Amino acid sequence: MLERLRIFPDQASTIAGEVDTLYLFLIGMSTFFVALIFGLVIYFAAKYRRRSVNEVPPPVRTDLRLEIAWTVIPLVLVLISFAWGAQLFVTMGQAPAGAMEIHAVGRQWMWKFQHPSGGREINQLHVPVGIPIKILLASEDVIHSFFVPAFRVKMDVVPGKYTSAWFEATMEGEFHLFCAEYCGTQHSGMIGRVVVMKPVDYQRWLSDQASGEPLAVGGERLFQQRGCATCHRTSDGPTGPALHGLFGRRVQLQSGDSVVADESYIRESVLNPNAKITEGYQPIMPTFQGQLSEEGLHQMIAYIKSLSGPAEGRKAP
Amino acid sequence: MSPVVEPIIAPENLPPRVNYLNAGYGIRSWLLTKDHKRIALLYLASITFFFFIGGAAAVLFRLELLTPQSDLLQAETYNKLFTIHGLIMVFFFLIPSIPAVLGNFLVPMMIGARDLAFPRINLLSWYIFIIGGMFTLTAIILGGVDTGWTFYTPYSTTYANTYVIITAAGVFITGFSSILTGLNFIVTIHKMRAPGMTWMRLPLFIWAQYATSLINLLGTPVLAISIFLIAIERAFRLGIFDPALGGDPVLFQHLFWFYSHPAVYIMILPAMGVISEVITCFSRKRIFGYSFIAVSSLAIAVLGFFVWGHHMFVSSQSIYAGLIFSFLSMFVAIPSAVKVFNWTATLYKGSIIYQTPLLYALGFIGLFTIGGLTGIFVATLAIDVHVHDTYFIIAHFHYIMVGGALMGYLGGLHFWWPKITGRLYPEGWARLSALIIFVGFNLTFFPQFILGYLGMPRRYAAYPDEFQVLNVMSSAGASILGIGYLIPMIYFIWSMRYGPLAGPNPWNAKGLEWTTPSPPTTENFEHKPHITEEAYAYEVKEEKVVG
Amino acid sequence: MATAAALRKTYFLVFGALLLLTLLTAGIAYVDLGPLSFAVALAIAMTKAALVMIFFMHLNHSEFLVKVFAGAGVLWLLHMLTFTLADYLSR
């Protein structure tokens, strides 16, 4: 029981040690001032307790030197902690060039990670030790926050835009992953594990993850996972046009002109839905910017092609 | 324990036959009163009611947090409870507490006026407060709201399916109550001071109320508009803050924190005003550095508006904005430090007796120092990246709000209770409850600093096992704190009936309010007082009590 | 206080100026000034607002304190705008 009574989380990233040192500096400064104030208050309260009922204490003049002292000294101390914190913050803000990029998607109450080589995992993040990792964060619904206490890293995952955080793990093992920004009922359930492994173990883990499945199968799974199916059904519905037989067809647009539905049209409609809106539909399709890696987009386009081409003719759900 | 006990008040100090309490009887005389003292009591009753609702929510989820998994409450209920705790405590207790109760009662009396500048608006502000309260209570009774008191979008506008609009209406309406009170105080302090009461002779409680009213005036409208925009966005599916419809959620955070950081100074500044009054009275000494404390109240009010971005360091705000806000946040800490040093210096060579108001004041100085210093931690960028949205932040702002504002409020209530009711509270029980509150408070919130740095996020119904020990300590402290708050409620009510008569000046305190009988007459002063001496002139030989 | 007749005259003069400025700002909107057009529109609006506040709202005869409160409201608005935009422009 006692060995679990800790004051600090693991220092498992390059910056964790520096953050803790700054933390200790601030604790030292604060303990000094708390001791000073508590000590003086208790000492004065005891020493100058009232001796007789109508005792009138001698007047004490306001001392300007003292006032200046306890304005300038605290100011200098706080500015030191500002500068130290700011310098560290700037290094936290910019990922080193060549950092390995992992796509992360936060959605109500789970984390989804896609490794560059196509490996995919939910609520778990396997990373190699000693290599800077940049996490590209996108949200599908509300604001979440990617927080790994052991790495001292936190960055909000804001819907509608990309945010990123980076870290370089220095210690192998499993660490907590939390969502730090309140995001609804299961906010406290949106947690996971970051597993730090040796680079060689990481490669072995990655190789048996990558599924050799055809792109269209991956595309169909993405189609479900991203919730495209909720709007794009087998026939033209109120919220979205059907994608059956779409590929290669000329599409009438809201602005009057028309365009042939080729790969670039599908890709643009997925990433920037408002650029070309099909006739008679509302601009309610949310952006999927950053939630589909290039590989995912390829899989998606392959899937949509399969819906209209003679090949598998598989029915969309 | 205390060496010399003040003589109990001689019986002949009876309250005047007709005073503001018995000037009229029946519901109409209270609900339609324009007397600032009666409106203060109306506020006292209403915020005490809200305090116990917020407190009950806290006790419930502290019980839940005894165990790592969410077994006592479902996650949904836990979310609603912490939202109720936040909303009620911030908007319906802390912000109105000292200004609306002690401020309403004392501002006219301390500056020698018959009443506030706009008595009708003062009553209107109480009604607005109650209407806002009714809206929020309706939302709670219908099923509660689970967006947190911060209403972050797009959760609050699109994804929450609880009573957000009714709660938003409640908060929107109540905001105007503190705007009107602030406006009333500013005009009164400027225009209705008695002859001779120059700015530098004002009690520091008045300086604090003035600074608080400035924040109320310049900050609350922005909260009103951001809450209004959330309500219309949710009602008409607009996209102002909803990224799916083209809006930007970070913009809501800017508008919300533009008010909500100065709001924490609305909560602490009045308490600072009370501390200046209490320290000088019970150490029977002139305040050390009067002008420095007065000016730092204004400095806090002004600088408080330049720092709101430190709530958004990790919210995808730009790095440069983060640097600017962190830099400015360091400056806003300095006036608070100056005040603490000046109060401590006031005790030097004083003649101190340990009456309850002073116990609360000394408790305030200690706990507010810890709260203020941890504020430096969270204003430092690198530390905030780690501790933002964790229990470190919860501990920091509870040390300021509960350790500071609430201790100040209780100290003030005890200090002016004889003047408000003409009766003395039981000193023994009061000191005991002050001690219980101090112990219970520290046991509740100090472990949360450690929890926070260990990385336990806030607003979690369930948490990993290794955080359980500290959470159990915190919950234990919370129950002690709960008991500590019940005791004053009981003996205050008891003292209204059975408390010994207080007489005009039981503490031999300086200040115009103590030159009137207790409880004072409706007109406060028979003839307009004329002020000739500085504030807290305790060194001057005891003069006749009648002003 | 200026004499009654002089007061009336100033009111009508200010009224005329305000109408002219309204026509000016509406007209100038059709001239392509590029990024300058927003600044010009804002400048005209500020002059009109100043005219109304000084003459119609009697700031010219009000005590110093009232002028401070009028200024404080505008200053705080500008402060909020600058700091919020500082974040957006430096992203």
Place this chain on the structure above:
Amino acid sequence: MSDKSTAALAHQFDDPEQQLEASTLGMWAFLATEILFFGGMFAAYAVYRLAYPQAFAAASNHLDILLGTVNTAVLIASSLTMVLAVYSAQFAGRRAQVTFLLATLLLGTIFLSIKGVEYAHKFHEHLVPGAGFRFDGADPRHAAIFFSLYFAMTGLHALHMVIGAGLLIALTVMSWRGRFSAVYYTPVEMVALYWHFVDVIWIFLFPLLYLIGRH
């Protein structure tokens, strides 16, 4: 001092000068809160106009500039009649006061009815944000934000006009009963300050909403 003014002196004030000064300071403090109340929306407007200039320009061109300009002139005229009402409360008799107050009220209602015409026009053109919003321009999602801000700002402004109209009606009744004189005209001055403030807000709303990208 004539008995009428002392009768109107509230008990907490010592003399009418203190009462007028206090009320003026109180009204200006209230107007500062109103500036910041509308300020929140101006901040949202500024942020979104910088982020989506084309969408704002395209959406702004859907507003009727003629009606906007006429409305601005109407509101400025109502400011003139309002200040003349204050003038006549001090120097002229009841008849002049009531005529100017009613003129202000009339101009206010003209403004609101023109606003009503514009709103109806937007409704027919499916430009009211929400489910029924249809915008053929470049970027409908961000044009919808423009219209959300347009309706929020002008809607709140119109609401303030309605409150102002109510105050004017009360004022006209008091003026008809001869309550005001050179020594006691505080309520007229207060309502005037409020009315002029509502005009100042429109003075900014007009160029910001109507005059973007007209060239």
